Amino acid sequence: MKIVVCIRQGLDGEINPFDACAYEEALKIGGEITLLSMGPLTARDFLLRLTRLGAKKAILLSDKAFAGADTLATAYTLALAIEKLKPDYIFCGRQTLVGDTAQTGPMLSVYAKTNIITNVMGVLAANESEITCKTRDYGEITATVPALLTVERINNLRLPSIRSKMGEVEVWTAKDINADLNRTGLTGSPTRVLETKENLSGRRRCKYITADELSTVISESLKKSTEKVVENTTDGEKLKKVFCVGQAPLEYAKAVCENPTVISLDTVDKMAEFIKNEKPDAVIWGSDSLSKQISAQVAAMLNLGLCADCTSLQTDGQILYMVRPALAGSVVAKIKSITTPAMATVRTTQNDMANILVAAGFGVKENLDKVKTFAESIGADLVTTRKMVDNDFFPYEKQVGLTGKTVAPSVYIALGVAGVVHHIVGMQRAGTVIAINPDKDAPIFDYADYGIIANFEDIKF
Ligand SMILES: Cc1cc2nc3c(=O)[nH]c(=O)nc-3n(C[C@H](O)[C@H](O)[C@H](O)COP(=O)(O)OP(=O)(O)OC[C@H]3O[C@@H](n4cnc5c(N)ncnc54)[C@H](O)[C@@H]3O)c2cc1C
Structure with missing residues (x-):
């Protein structure tokens, strides 16, 4: 079994905790493991250390052209490396703590043309043809190869043994993976951060x-x-045509459109086709695990920007401004998408x-x-x-x-x-x-x- 584990180095220099769980799950089932990471050249030593746990090799995608990538551009770049590595399985953490969007995995599954199981709580069985996992929300799921898993924070990454050997780290540039530079890094990222400020939301007078x-x-x-209602800061003109996927995000959709159309969640192909044909100004999705998965897959299929976990939406009648917490919730970022329709998942509740x-x-x-x-x-x-x-x-x-x-x-x-x-x-x-x-x-x-x-x-x- 060939397994690629996608790894991101956190701001603290350590492995992103969800990716650590994905790596541990891969080590448990065995096979030939390759680590794959996109980052600066300084991440080479970090990856080298991680190979001591069992991966024979690590690939570091490093090029100036990759810098500033959002989830879509990241997934595109990782997929080109996956195309070269041809694994049976791709293991990703559910999300990073820097962006915490949970979008890269589902987007990568589209670009890498794999099946997908999200929110994995444990791998129950795996062989050369299929894998069965316990999932957080939908019980046991089996997928045939090639398959991508997004893993929850379910275990602790093992420590290296004293005698363990280091593997090797290869650095691949944009040229090595034949990347289209219009689709990588900041240039290839449809979502743009307009401003960030300290997050004061949630404060109350005790x-x-x-x-x-x-x-x-x-x-x-x-x-x-x-519950506390969504901040609606849009007093002026609103967007004309907004789709709201299910009832859960309706309050948000109404903040930016007088009459949003509620549509039901369907398969990725059908949703992508419908959105492409109908050309709405914006599509607002809920934040249950299926909506998060399908919205990210649709975004990849249509090459659209998608902003995750918004806590408020605003508009001037032309642009959808999406506000979301970032950096573990310590700041809020105001984001716009340069592709249409603008797409956002909003923080709805259990x-x-x-x-x-x-x-x-x-x-x-x-x-x-x-x-x-x-x-x-x-x-x-x-x-x-x-x-x-x-x-x-x-x-x-x-x-x-x-x-x-x-x-x-x-x-x-x-x-x-x-x-x-x-x-x-x-x-x-x-x-x-x-x-x-x-x-x-x-x-x-x-x-x-x-x-x-x-x-x-x-x-x-
Ligand atoms: C990247 C990242 C992601 C994280 N994600 C989450 C997350 O999703 N959810 C989460 O909860 N945390 C998360 N954390 C952890 C978070 O930072 C805190 O460590 C955690 O929330 C603290 O848990 P606590 O309040 O139960 O414990 P503590 O920090 O230990 O606080 C215990 C509190 O109990 C009070 N106390 C002591 N004795 C008593 C008593 N007898 N009666 C009543 N009160 C008492 C103390 O005064 C103290 O305020 C995350 C951390 C990181 C770095």
């Missing part, structure tokens, strides 16, 4: 209450409206959970029985932080945040949650946020409507 007031605050909050959620953070790890009793008593589902998942207190499916789920219940009660931006981006659309934490300076209080400064275990329910 009213501190006593533990005795908690149950009243919960029941009052449940009576209020559900609808399969209770209207009230209790988030158990690391501060309540020793009192989980009490947390569960409390959640049950108010009819809440339990969710958690990544630190709890990393320490095996909860499965990954329960994780809220940048690398987990986005939720928008009427009431979100954060117990022992610090409130780091990575967690906040997943819950900031909740109707009312209540936080319990003994540290009065914990950031969670900046994002809460109500706060109780106390140890959770000292509170009587």
Whole structure:
């Protein structure tokens, strides 16, 4: 079995965590592994170190012409290398932490003409002809070769053994892969960042209450409206013809078009054909895993720009401005696409959970029985932080945040949650946020409507 693992070096110099999981999954099933990365020449040593874990070879795609690539240009460039390497399987991480779009994998599957399985939670079986995986949202899926997988953050990359040998790193330039320079780097990238600024969204004015007031605050909050509405900053002219894929993103589509047309999600080929023929100004997609996969595949088929996980859309009647968090949510970027229709996935929320959620953070790890009793008593589902998942207190499916789920219940009660931006981006659309934490300076209080400064275990329910 020939496996190519796509790897990106993060801003911290380390391997992107999702790619680390993809590499580990490839190492587990064995075969001839080649690492593939696009980046500056300085990434050569980084790749060389990674070959010690088992890959015989690494290919570094490095050329000035590749710089500034968005997901479409990246997928195009990687696909040219894949064409030369001819693997049975391509393993990618679900997303990078720099862009966190989850688009490159599905786009690459189109350019490299492979089958695809997204959101892989584990490879169950693989041979020269087919692969079966457990997926996050759709159970077990089997795909025949060639197939591309996008892997969730499900394992820990092994350490090299003392005696392990380094493989080799080959550097390939644009010439080596016969790249069309109009389709690589910034030139080949249809999405353009217009501005970035500090992300202040989600901040609330916290009213501190006593533990005795908690149950009243919960029941009052449940009576209020559900999720925070999308910012609609478009007062002037709007776009004429906008397609909205499913009902979930409708609120966003209405922000930029008086009468958006709701269309249903269909196969990639049918959606691409329909959009090509109908020529809308914009297509707005939801952020469930299927919409994210199909939107990225359609974008690759039609060579269109696609902006992921937008938190607000704006227009001047001509251009769709897409606003999204970037760099782990610390900044927001305003982006436009130079191709038409402009396409965006928007941050919609999980609808399969209770209207009230209790988030158990690391501060309540020793009192989980009490947390569960409390959640049950108010009819809440339990969710958690990544630190709890990393320490095996909860499965990954329960994780809220940048690398987990986005939720928008009427009431979100954060117990022992610090409130780091990575967690906040997943819950900031909740109707009312209540936080319990003994540290009065914990950031969670900046994002809460109500706060109780106390140890959770000292509170009587
Ligand atoms: C690239 C990247 C992606 C990430 N993605 C995510 C993500 O998707 N989701 C996510 O959640 N995190 C994510 N993280 C991790 C994130 O940065 C934080 O490390 C994590 O959210 C912290 O979890 P925590 O709040 O449970 O734990 P801690 O940071 O340990 O905070 C525990 C809190 O509990 C309080 N506490 C202590 N004792 C008590 C008590 N007795 N009662 C009540 N409170 C108490 C403390 O004061 C503290 O505020 C990511 C990090 C990175 C680098």
